[in-house]
Amino acid sequence: MHPALSVIFFTVVSGAGFGLVILSVGLGLLGGVPGLGVSGTLTSIVTGVVLATAGLLASTLHLANPKNAWRAFFRFRTSWLSREAVFSVLFYPCVALYLLGLWSTGGAHGAGMTLVGVLVLLLALATVFATGMIYASLRTIPQWNSPLVPTNYLLLSLASGAVLLTGVTVAFGESPAVAGRLALVLLITAGLAKAVYFFWIGKPQGPTINTAVGATRARIKLLESGQSSDSFLNREFSYEAAAARINQLRIVVYVCGFILPFLLLVALLRTDATPLSLTLALSAPALLGIGLLAERWLFFAEARHVVNLFYGRQQC
Amino acid sequence: MKLGLVIDTDTCVGCHACVVACKQWNTSGTLGPLTDYQPYGEEPSGVAFNRVRTYEVDTYPNNKTINMPMSCMHCETAECVTVCPTGASFKREEDGIVLVDQDKCMGCNLCAWACPYGARELDEAVGTMKKCTLCVDRIYDELLPEADRQPACVITCPTSARAFGDLDDPDSEVSRLVRERNGYQSLPELGYNPVNRYLPPRNKPHAETTPGAPLPSLSERFKSWIDKAIVR
Ligand code: SF4
Ligand code: SF4
Numbered sequence: 129m130h131p132a133l134s135v136i137f138f139t140v141v142s143g144a145g146f147g148l149v150i151l152s153v154g155l156g157l158l159g160g161v162p163g164l165g166v167s168g169t170l171t172s173i174v175t176g177v178v179l180a181t182a183g184l185l186a187s188t189l190h191l192a193n194p195k196n197a198w199r200a201f202f203r204f205r206t207s208w209l210s211r212e213a214v215f216s217v218l219f220y221p222c223v224a225l226y227l228l229g230l231w232s233t234g235g236a237h238g239a240g241m242t243l244v245g246v247l248v249l250l251l252a253l254a255t256v257f258a259t260g261m262i263y264a265s266l267r268t269i270p271q272w273n274s275p276l277v278p279t280n281y282l283l284l285s286l287a288s289g290a291v292l293l294t295g296v297t298v299a300f301g302e303s304p305a306v307a308g309r310l311a312l313v314l315l316i317t318a319g320l321a322k323a324v325y326f327f328w329i330g331k332p333q334g335p336t337i338n339t340a341v342g343a344t345r346a347r348i349k350l351l352e353s354g355q356s357s358d359s360f361l362n363r364e365f366s367y368e369a370a371a372a373r374i375n376q377l378r379i380v381v382y383v384c385g386f387i388l389p390f391l392l393l394v395a396l397l398r399t400d401a402t403p404l405s406l407t408l409a410l411s412a413p414a415l416l417g418i419g420l421l422a423e424r425w426l427f428f429a430e431a432r433h434v435v436n437l438f439y440g441r442q443q444c
Numbered sequence: 445m446k447l448g449l450v451i452d453t454d455t456c457v458g459c460h461a462c463v464v465a466c467k468q469w470n471t472s473g474t475l476g477p478l479t480d481y482q483p484y485g486e487e488p489s490g491v492a493f494n495r496v497r498t499y500e501v502d503t504y505p506n507n508k509t510i511n512m513p514m515s516c517m518h519c520e521t522a523e524c525v526t527v528c529p530t531g532a533s534f535k536r537e538e539d540g541i542v543l544v545d546q547d548k549c550m551g552c553n554l555c556a557w558a559c560p561y562g563a564r565e566l567d568e569a570v571g572t573m574k575k576c577t578l579c580v581d582r583i584y585d586e587l588l589p590e591a592d593r594q595p596a597c598v599i600t601c602p603t604s605a606r607a608f609g610d611l612d613d614p615d616s617e618v619s620r621l622v623r624e625r626n627g628y629q630s631l632p633e634l635g636y637n638p639v640n641r642y643l644p645p646r647n648k649p650h651a652e653t654t655p656g657a658p659l660p661s662l663s664e665r666f667k668s669w670i671d672k673a674i675v676r
Binding site: 129190191192193194195196197199200201202203206207208209210213262265266267268269335339340341342343346347348349350351352353354355356357358359360361364365433434435437438439 | 453458460463487488489490491492495496497498499500501502503506509510512514523525526527528529530531532547548549550551552553554556557558559560561562565566568570571572628630631632633634635636642644
């Protein structure tokens, strides 16, 4: 699949934003983000909302006819893209209400606040899950058609949210003990789940050119594609990354996305010096961002749409 | 009704006449135009509803060329419709034709991603999704003579490799062809249940031969030769 920059940016940035909101609100419901006061929590939720919004806006850039984007709310019953749109739009009034409540009550969670908080939490989770399901529901792309995909989307969103939350906590001069440990656990879990995914897509398992063309007992090869230059189908679906490039990027994903942020956070939990801890706490999300952009690029570049079978690929 | 095409890969010679006829008819049809990108430039390309690709099956000395024209299969489980967030893509109850409402489409490409057969192409100039309409603007047009109420590709095919009809009706020509010639679906394992079928190559000699009348006797043939010779 062609890796579209707007979609890569959208999924990484809004995933991190929603993750930050989920963790801030989730911890808030459990009695407040440890070490983070009301203004800190407000800041972290607002940061999350800003990131989520930036991502959602970027996602509309890949629409060829954005003037009809408002219609995307009407097929909630069948379409995961529509569900994502609905969840993300319902998220806004709820989170606004929650922020207002937090600001006016100073962090006390009455019944009303708890209800709104739970709603925010569920809608943010549902949005990220729906993003994953948009891809996972496509039977045409074997590398995506798996529960591993929404699992990865959710875990990476939570992990990046936790790393950001650690950053915010340190920026407010508080102890990152809880947020940092949470980030460590989530980074390990997300890294392992992604490793399972990389392992799973390793060997081709999708349909073959034989069932596509319909001669199941003989070797088939494309003689003529019938077109003198690439069509929409080739531009959209026939993207092939070199194996060496894929391996390099997987290293980037693991080194920048998981290992370095992990080490930085470990160092952060062991230091008290403020300027150093701030550097550590802010470079971790930056590195993670680079790692996740590479991860998302690979997610597209390694996906093989079955239409390639008709252009001569032997198996998808 | 379950309208669709049955395409004979045994008779198709890969001449692309159906591709041209499709483009000609549909560029001014309901889902038109089918925009061309740099038609006179270095790399001409453009939207097409129908494409023909050619394959070599098996290896020498058993190799055979197969031409496979492909357009929308008007699948029974049309996931392209399921994933569409705007409701622009729909499948008609009455005849199973899958269409895109150009006024609703937002050009998100998701339906093209969901289609296994490459039947949907984004018109990059207009910004909306385009696809085969099964010539919905021809097959119901009562102003056309009855024989012309067929998709443009079917009418134009010089080898009559394409047949159009109701695959729900067991007595239709298309159903008969599928039954007698073991018509198959492309990528059946994906479960889209495409309506269009392909007929595999025949195993027997291609030309159907019927035994003629016995040869006339030698004297008869001599007489007819004399007749011809005298006239000349
Ligand atoms: S061939 Fe593709 S566009 Fe046509 S109905 Fe099937 S999935 Fe939809
Ligand atoms: S490109 Fe248009 S028709 Fe296709 S899914 Fe998006 S809105 Fe629906």
